[in-house]
Amino acid sequence: MTVDTSVMRKFNMSYVRRVGALEESFLGSGLPYGTARILYEIGLGAGTVQDLRSRLGGLDSGYVSRMLRTLESKGYVTMHQDPTDGRRRLVALTEDGVKQWDDLERRSEERAHLLLDPLTPRQRDRLNDALATADLLVRAATITIEQVDPRDPMAQEAMGHYFAEIGDRFGFTVGDEGFGDDPSLRPPHGAFFVAASDGAPVASGAVREFDGTGEIKRMWVDPAWRGAGLGSRLLRHLEAEALRLGHRVVRLDTRDVLTEAIGMYERAGYERIDRYNDNPHATHFFRKQLG
Amino acid sequence: MTVDTSVMRKFNMSYVRRVGALEESFLGSGLPYGTARILYEIGLGAGTVQDLRSRLGGLDSGYVSRMLRTLESKGYVTMHQDPTDGRRRLVALTEDGVKQWDDLERRSEERAHLLLDPLTPRQRDRLNDALATADLLVRAATITIEQVDPRDPMAQEAMGHYFAEIGDRFGFTVGDEGFGDDPSLRPPHGAFFVAASDGAPVASGAVREFDGTGEIKRMWVDPAWRGAGLGSRLLRHLEAEALRLGHRVVRLDTRDVLTEAIGMYERAGYERIDRYNDNPHATHFFRKQLG
DNA sequence: TCATGTACCTGACTTTAGTCAGATAATTCC
DNA sequence: GGAATTATCTGACTAAAGTCAGGTACATGA
Incomplete structure (x- = not known):
C-alpha cells in the first residue's frame, strides 16, 4: 500500500511556518512557553496536578511542580490539598491568574484574526469547513x-x-x-x-x-x-x-x-x-x- | 465585522498537539532541533548564510554561525567564500550531510504515515482535500x-x-x-x-x-x-x-x-x-x- | 581613497526545558 | 496494622536556545 504523504507534509510546512507559532502567541506574555501552557490549562479547567500533567502529555512531575511554584510566587495560582485524597493538590487561578489567562486568550484570538481577516466571508467558510474536516479526521486517526x-x-x-x-x-x-x-x-x-x-x-x-x-x-x-x-x-x-x-x-x-x-x-x-x-x-x- | 475564530483555534490546538511535532521528527536524529532545521533548509536549497537566516525567520547571526560551525565539525556541511561577494559564505551539504538530510526526510515521512495509515482510502482523500484547501486559503491570507x-x-x-x-x-x-x-x-x-x-x-x-x-x-x-x-x-x-x-x-x-x-x-x-x-x-x- | 555599511564570526552570558534520584505524606491492599 | 503504592515535591544536574557586545574582512559610494 502506497500512501501519498506529500499534501500533508506540504501543509505542515507552510501551516506551521505561519500559524504553528500558536506557540508564539504564548510568548510576549512575560511567561516562558511551558509555564504559560500550564497556566492556560489550569484556566481551561484542570483541577489536580495529575490532571494537568496528563493534559500536557505527561511532563516530568518535578518539572511541573517547579513551574507551579513559579506561578504561585507570581500570584497567578493557589494550591490546596484535595479533601477527597490528601496526596493530591488542587490548583486554581487567582484573580490575577484569570487576568493573565484572558490575556493569553486575547493573543491567541488576535493571531487567528490576523489570518482570517484578509479572507472574504466565503473563503472563511471554506477554510472553516476544511479545518473542521481535517480536525475530525486527524483526531480519528490518532484514536x-x-x-x-x-x-x-x-x-x-x-x-x-x-x-x-x-x-x-x-x-x-x-x-x-x-x-x-x-x-x-x-x-x-x-x-x-x-x-x-x-x-x-x-x-x-x-x-x-x-x-x-x-x-x-x-x-x-x-x-x-x-x-x-x-x-x-x-x-x-x-x-x-x-x-x-x-x-x-x-x-x-x-x-x-x-x-x-x-x-x-x-x-x-x-x-x-x-x-x-x-x-x-x-x-x-x-x-x-x-x- | 465579527469573525468566528473558534474552528481555527480548535484546529490549531489539536493539530499542533498531534502533528505540530513535525518538530519531534527532527529529534532522534542525534541533532538538536535548531541544528537539524538548519541542515534541512540547506538541503532544501539555501545557498548563503543570509539566505538561511531569512528562511528560518531571522535568527541571531551569532547563533546560526555557531550551529553551522557544529555542522561543519560533524562533517555535514562545507563552507566557501562567495566569489561574487567576498563577505558572503556559501553553504553546501557534504555526502554525509545529504545522508543526514535523507534521514530527516524519512522521519518526516514516517510521521505523516503514522497519521495517514489508520485512515481508510476515502478518509485519506477527504483529509488531503481538506488540507490542500486549507493550505491554499492560508497562503492566500498571508500574501x-x-x-x-x-x-x-x-x-x-x-x-x-x-x-x-x-x-x-x-x-x-x-x-x-x-x-x-x-x-x-x-x-x-x-x-x-x-x-x-x-x-x-x-x-x-x-x-x-x-x-x-x-x-x-x-x-x-x-x-x-x-x-x-x-x-x-x-x-x-x-x-x-x-x-x-x-x-x-x-x-x-x-x-x-x-x-x-x-x-x-x-x-x-x-x-x-x-x-x-x-x-x-x-x-x-x-x-x-x-x- | 576613505568613511560607512554589510556579512559573518567569536566569546561571554542568560534563560528555558527537561531529566533523574531521592524524600515525604497520604492512601490502599492484604 | 504494616507493606506497598501513589501523588507530589526538592535538589542537583545537563543540554539547548537565544542574546549581546564587540571584531574582522570585504564592498560601496561619494
Whole structure:
C-alpha cells in the first residue's frame, strides 16, 4: 500500500511556518512557553496536578511542580490539598491568574484574526469547513483503542453515554442492572474496550461469553464521531479479542432503529439469524464466523 | 465585522498537539532541533548564510554561525567564500550531510504515515482535500502586496509569466518591447506591485499615467491562485495607488477571452467604454471613477 | 581613497526545558 | 496494622536556545 504523504507534509510546512507559532502567541506574555501552557490549562479547567500533567502529555512531575511554584510566587495560582485524597493538590487561578489567562486568550484570538481577516466571508467558510474536516479526521486517526476494566471511570463514562442514549431514544431508563459492574465483561472470559480521544471516551464495546459462543455487547460510538469509520475499527478489534478468547463465532443483538449500526454489521460480514436471547429491546440478531 | 475564530483555534490546538511535532521528527536524529532545521533548509536549497537566516525567520547571526560551525565539525556541511561577494559564505551539504538530510526526510515521512495509515482510502482523500484547501486559503491570507521597481527580479519574473501567458494564449510572442524596462511604470508617475507567497510572485499589476488619466497595466494572477480573491485585492490596491498619484479616473483594456478578468472588473464597478488606445490585442475597454 | 555599511564570526552570558534520584505524606491492599 | 503504592515535591544536574557586545574582512559610494 502506497500512501501519498506529500499534501500533508506540504501543509505542515507552510501551516506551521505561519500559524504553528500558536506557540508564539504564548510568548510576549512575560511567561516562558511551558509555564504559560500550564497556566492556560489550569484556566481551561484542570483541577489536580495529575490532571494537568496528563493534559500536557505527561511532563516530568518535578518539572511541573517547579513551574507551579513559579506561578504561585507570581500570584497567578493557589494550591490546596484535595479533601477527597490528601496526596493530591488542587490548583486554581487567582484573580490575577484569570487576568493573565484572558490575556493569553486575547493573543491567541488576535493571531487567528490576523489570518482570517484578509479572507472574504466565503473563503472563511471554506477554510472553516476544511479545518473542521481535517480536525475530525486527524483526531480519528490518532484514536487509540484500549482494554480497560469495566469498573474503570472511562468505561463507566462510556456505558453512561450508552445507556443514556438508549434511555433517550427508546423512552426508558436503565437502573443499576447491567451498568455498575458486569463480571462477564471482565477477564478471563470477557473484555471491555474504550476508544479515547484527548482523554475522553468516544466509543466503547465489549466481548463476553454467552451460551458457549462469543457475544459483542455495549457497542457505542459518540454521535459526533459516527461516519468516521470508528465503529468498524472497534468491531474488528472486538472480533480479534473474541478469537483470542477461543471463540470461532460471535453473535450480537441490535434494534431496528439503529440503521447505521445494522448497515455496519452487514458490511462487516455479519448475517441475520433468529432470536438467540430474550432481550426485550432487541429486534435484529446477527452472527459472524471468525478466522 | 465579527469573525468566528473558534474552528481555527480548535484546529490549531489539536493539530499542533498531534502533528505540530513535525518538530519531534527532527529529534532522534542525534541533532538538536535548531541544528537539524538548519541542515534541512540547506538541503532544501539555501545557498548563503543570509539566505538561511531569512528562511528560518531571522535568527541571531551569532547563533546560526555557531550551529553551522557544529555542522561543519560533524562533517555535514562545507563552507566557501562567495566569489561574487567576498563577505558572503556559501553553504553546501557534504555526502554525509545529504545522508543526514535523507534521514530527516524519512522521519518526516514516517510521521505523516503514522497519521495517514489508520485512515481508510476515502478518509485519506477527504483529509488531503481538506488540507490542500486549507493550505491554499492560508497562503492566500498571508500574501503581501508590495511595491517594487519594475526592474526588480520579482517584477521581471511576474512580467515574464504575464507575457508568456499572453503569448501562450494568443499565439504570438512578445519581443523586448515593453518587457525589460518601461519607465512609465516607475515613480514618480507610475508604480509596479507584486503579490508574493513564500518569496515567489503570484500576482502583479501596475498603474501609470496615460493621456492624462490613470491606467492599470500588467494585471496578472498565477493560474493556481485564480478564484481566491487575489485579483480583486490587487485591483483595490492599484486603485488606491492611482488615487494617491492624483488620478480621479482609471482606465484599462483587456481581451474578450479573459472572461474571469472581465467579470472581476465589472464586479469592481468598472464600466465599458469605447476604445481609448490603439492596442491591437485589446477588445474591451473599461473605466472607473475613483474616490 | 576613505568613511560607512554589510556579512559573518567569536566569546561571554542568560534563560528555558527537561531529566533523574531521592524524600515525604497520604492512601490502599492484604 | 504494616507493606506497598501513589501523588507530589526538592535538589542537583545537563543540554539547548537565544542574546549581546564587540571584531574582522570585504564592498560601496561619494
